[in-house]
Amino acid sequence: MYQSEYLKHFTEQVFTAIGCSQEEATLAATVLISADLRGVDSHGIARLAGYVRLYDNGRLNPAPQIKVVYETPSTAVVDGDRGLGLVVAPKAMEVAMEKADKVGSGWVSVRNSNHFGIAGYHAMLALEKDMIGWTMTNAAPLVVPTFSLDKLLGTNPIAVAVPAMQEPPFVADFASTAVAYGKFEILQRKGLPAPIGWAQDAEGNPTTDSNAVKSGGGLLPLGTDREHGSHKGYGLGAIVDIFSGVLSGANFGPWVPPFATAGFMTAGQGVGLGTGHFVGAMRVDGFRPADEFKTDMDKWIRAFRGARAVEGKQVIIPGDPERELEAIRSVEGIGLLEPVVRSLSELGKRFGIPFEEQL
Amino acid sequence: MYQSEYLKHFTEQVFTAIGCSQEEATLAATVLISADLRGVDSHGIARLAGYVRLYDNGRLNPAPQIKVVYETPSTAVVDGDRGLGLVVAPKAMEVAMEKADKVGSGWVSVRNSNHFGIAGYHAMLALEKDMIGWTMTNAAPLVVPTFSLDKLLGTNPIAVAVPAMQEPPFVADFASTAVAYGKFEILQRKGLPAPIGWAQDAEGNPTTDSNAVKSGGGLLPLGTDREHGSHKGYGLGAIVDIFSGVLSGANFGPWVPPFATAGFMTAGQGVGLGTGHFVGAMRVDGFRPADEFKTDMDKWIRAFRGARAVEGKQVIIPGDPERELEAIRSVEGIGLLEPVVRSLSELGKRFGIPFEEQL
Numbered sequence A, B: 001m002y003q004s005e006y007l008k009h010f011t012e013q014v015f016t017a018i019g020c021s022q023e024e025a026t027l028a029a030t031v032l033i034s035a036d037l038r039g040v041d042s043h044g045i046a047r048l049a050g051y052v053r054l055y056d057n058g059r060l061n062p063a064p065q066i067k068v069v070y071e072t073p074s075t076a077v078v079d080g081d082r083g084l085g086l087v088v089a090p091k092a093m094e095v096a097m098e099k100a101d102k103v104g105s106g107w108v109s110v111r112n113s114n115h116f117g118i119a120g121y122h123a124m125l126a127l128e129k130d131m132i133g134w135t136m137t138n139a140a141p142l143v144v145p146t147f148s149l150d151k152l153l154g155t156n157p158i159a160v161a162v163p164a165m166q167e168p169p170f171v172a173d174f175a176s177t178a179v180a181y182g183k184f185e186i187l188q189r190k191g192l193p194a195p196i197g198w199a200q201d202a203e204g205n206p207t208t209d210s211n212a213v214k215s216g217g218g219l220l221p222l223g224t225d226r227e228h229g230s231h232k233g234y235g236l237g238a239i240v241d242i243f244s245g246v247l248s249g250a251n252f253g254p255w256v257p258p259f260a261t262a263g264f265m266t267a268g269q270g271v272g273l274g275t276g277h278f279v280g281a282m283r284v285d286g287f288r289p290a291d292e293f294k295t296d297m298d299k300w301i302r303a304f305r306g307a308r309a310v311e312g313k314q315v316i317i318p319g320d321p322e323r324e325l326e327a328i329r330s331v332e333g334i335g336l337l338e339p340v341v342r343s344l345s346e347l348g349k350r351f352g353i354p355f356e357e358q359l
Helices: A004-017 A022-037 A045-056 A085-103 A119-124 A182-190 A230-246 A290-305 A320-332 A338-351 B004-017 B022-037 B045-056 B085-103 B119-124 B181-190 B230-246 B290-305 B320-332 B338-351
Strands: A067-071 A075-079 A105-113 A131-137 A158-162 A170-174 A275-283 B067-071 B075-079 B105-113 B131-137 B158-162 B170-174 B275-283
Touching: A004 A022, A004 A045, A004 A338, A022 A045, A022 A085, A022 A119, A022 A320, A045 A338, A075 A085, A085 A105, A085 A119, A085 A131, A085 A275, A105 A230, A105 B105, A119 A131, A119 A158, A119 A170, A131 A230, A158 B230, A170 A290, A170 A320, A170 B230, A230 A275, A230 B158, A230 B170, A230 B290, A290 B230, B004 B022, B004 B045, B004 B338, B022 B045, B022 B085, B022 B119, B022 B320, B045 B338, B075 B085, B085 B105, B085 B119, B085 B131, B085 B275, B105 B230, B119 B131, B119 B158, B119 B170, B131 B230, B170 B290, B170 B320, B230 B275
Parallel strands: A075 A105, B075 B105
Antiparallel strands: A067 A075, A105 A275, A131 A158, A131 A275, A158 A170, B067 B075, B105 B275, B131 B158, B131 B275, B158 B170
16 A cells, blocks of 8 residues: 555656656646545556656647636636646636636636546635536547447546535536446456446447457447437537537547557547647636525535435435545555556656555 | 427417417427427427416416526526526526626526426527527436435436537537436337336336336436446436526425426425526637637537448437428428327317317
């Protein structure tokens, strides 16, 4: 087990080693390790080597000039200057929150960025200001629209964070697909098949092959097939792509470049700049007095948490499992898989930063 | 077959007969019949008798004072004064679009309303101004969150309309459930079972009983089960509910009152005012020059429409089927089921407005 502070400090040092400022390295490390703390292991320190590879490939600018290139009082486009999405997204959220402070809400579409880590982190930045946070990002194409044989959308997640009064906040953070690609990587490592409804094969048939996406198949949208609403998952992923990519002037659809670790995908010819995000903040008291709203959110949360449940299960509020895991992992530490430890040791050797293996 | 103008005129007369102004009756009829034209028959003239029953039950104010009760430059709460949702929602969209005109975007949460017809109609109002339109509404509880035995959410739809240049607009309009409740009503009429994955029974088990929702069961969220992402559909429905109900001070969750026709549901004790909606508009040129954006939307639409498809199928752009049906039904007319014709004849007799039966 590794203490989160240890992993954060290591990550920080790697980011400064490739040329990030101390401030941005700290921010990026905080975002990255928050994924490990919250149980979204696929988006945490496991990706650190990938970000370094992005840098090696000339796609990552460690000292970006992140700036607003277009704006109105409540909207803006931010250009990330090929910076770490881990840094670009929180800075874009700052712009959105400043606008919300002044005119009630702020909505920022971001171009020229890279993978931004877990969507929920950025949305949650709004909570301490009694704002609702909204975050989305497009991603490299792994997903087939309904009836398509071509992969045209990423897993395109949405995160929405809503403050409550005495209850912990509502934090929904989910991909617009049946499952995240990370679930396939776990099955691949174990040599196990996937449930029907997660992916299709190269001919568009249902498949249990956990390697299907690598061999011409594709991830299925939330809903899995037409009869169960896959066109709705496709519509949702499309909305994320349009708001993140088309509205900002980033790449969109089949042209979104792959994250560095995704070796089996080839980068498309670009139609815009880098990866796109969309972030927003709304002041709760742009609608109602904040205390009234948050008291009603408590009522909402208690009604749902108190629902009668299927035997042996309970009704969960979005954000509950991640928050509970964060409480545990903050104390007990974070377990890392052997390949992740190896990749961190290699980074440590390359940059002269000792990484203590604990397996 | 009935010409849409004939049905619209009849609807208008019914609404004026219960006390609506001519202007509002025309608007309400236009919204209602647009559902029939676009193929969303369950939300069209089939519900006219239901709106009249709302009036008979004292829940509908035919002459509402619809007004902004709270606002910032980019946000507002509109109180619908128990008016027809068919009228309240377009007026709230007007407020959102005025705000977008001035500060880039406008977001309006609506309380004290009723069923607003098809979500897509209201979102599409933004298109002619080169804005992106966003519409959501909560609804009476028919849907079980993941692992819940209690119905806590409505089918809570989302509609997003995005303008393009030469291509027709992108119009996604979908419930946050595996299927809309109307699909069950069709199966009930025909005495047919439902596919697994649409509903659960009173014990939370998968069921093919098309009457399950009436006998203690519930509609399943988009994703159908935990393994295929039902917690994401639940999260989406929850976001719609919070934005529409909690943010406005309307009813939310299990407390949203039933639409008049849903006789098998009992009205909850209220926690707010009426039904809630959430509508928004963003000026495309709040982000990029509108022509650049719309040209890229054409590129997006063509990439998706041109994708390789499963044999005998094609990849559809959200909004395509409804637009194609509207073109056909505008010319050939609209077919009505016998029970709908009967209900319209009865309304005609009651109000002294002849309805010509054509079966």
